[in-house]
Amino acid sequence: MNDMPHADNAEADTNGFTPEPVDKRRVVVLISGNGSNLQALIDAQRHDELGGEIVAVISNRGDAYGLVRAKEAGIDAVVLPHQEYDDREAYDRALIKVIDRHAPDLIVLAGFMRILTPMFVHRYAGRVLNIHPSLLPAYQGLHTHQRALDDGVAEHGASVHFVTEELDGGPVVMQAVVKVGENQSLETLVEKVQAREHLIYPIAARWFLEGRLRLGAEGALFDNMPLPPTGLRMSHEDAAEELDEDIDA
Ligand SMILES: Nc1nc2c(c(=O)[nH]1)N[C@@H](CN(C=O)c1ccc(C(=O)N[C@@H](CCC(=O)O)C(=O)O)cc1)CN2
Numbered sequence: 001m002n003d004m005p006h007a008d009n010a011e012a013d014t015n016g017f018t019p020e021p022v023d024k025r026r027v028v029v030l031i032s033g034n035g036s037n038l039q040a041l042i043d044a045q046r047h048d049e050l051g052g053e054i055v056a057v058i059s060n061r062g063d064a065y066g067l068v069r070a071k072e073a074g075i076d077a078v079v080l081p082h083q084e085y086d087d088r089e090a091y092d093r094a095l096i097k098v099i100d101r102h103a104p105d106l107i108v109l110a111g112f113m114r115i116l117t118p119m120f121v122h123r124y125a126g127r128v129l130n131i132h133p134s135l136l137p138a139y140q141g142l143h144t145h146q147r148a149l150d151d152g153v154a155e156h157g158a159s160v161h162f163v164t165e166e167l168d169g170g171p172v173v174m175q176a177v178v179k180v181g182e183n184q185s186l187e188t189l190v191e192k193v194q195a196r197e198h199l200i201y202p203i204a205a206r207w208f209l210e211g212r213l214r215l216g217a218e219g220a221l222f223d224n225m226p227l228p229p230t231g232l233r234m235s236h237e238d239a240a241e242e243l244d245e246d247i248d249a
């Protein structure tokens, strides 16, 4: 398995890597809960819009509904309870063993609620994406929507970023911005943001698998051009068009 994201063509790239064909690119998804982002990735794959195949879903929680979604999609679903391990390193070693059995080109965190150790991050450097429910670098950590409402922000949103040792501090590759209404409720803000997550995450994953998005020495690159700190800002229209989604759906 190559370490580098794959180019589109079949010839070896300048590093001598011969990319796998598109339909062989392999994705492992880590979850902890509902799995609506996992479902968006599954749906994208079904429409040949993911640029690869989800070969396994791993959850640290046995009650994650995302496990049901994986099984219904015929995807290998594994529960690895973090409570069964003495510490983070022990858990991550067990997680690595399961992941490596599936030889992924990309690891996608989709609501995965465990902080990963430097050992894990270094092993898969440049091949782990996460979706975070804020416009990073604003609101790193947890409870982002409530904190944004408490601050009375006019805009909020979601960010796809490369996972690094720094929690929610990795280079941003894509963002979706939503307007926050005057009397916006927490529930409707979560729904608004997640609707956009479901559009941008499959696009970001596909562009990575196609070799268009990658993590360079200085940060995230798109088509070999450095991305700004906010990554690619995707409007609802642009994302829906890219995903060939019916905007009114
Ligand atoms: N090394 C990294 N690990 C993770 C990153 C990252 O950027 N670097 N992103 C997170 C995802 N995340 C927010 O997007 C996040 C997940 C979990 C937590 C957290 O505090 N987790 C607690 C447990 C919380 C719980 O179980 O409900 C913990 O691990 O002790 C913060 C942010 C994924 N990992």
Ligand SMILES: NCC(=O)N[C@@H]1O[C@H](COP(=O)([O-])[O-])[C@@H](O)[C@H]1O
Pocket: 031, 032, 033, 034, 035, 036, 037, 038, 066, 110, 111, 112, 113, 131, 132, 133, 141, 142, 158, 194, 197
């Ligand atoms: N800090 C990580 C975090 O809060 N991630 C958030 O968890 C939700 C998971 O939903 P899902 O399980 O339905 O995809 C998503 O909204 C994602 O942004």
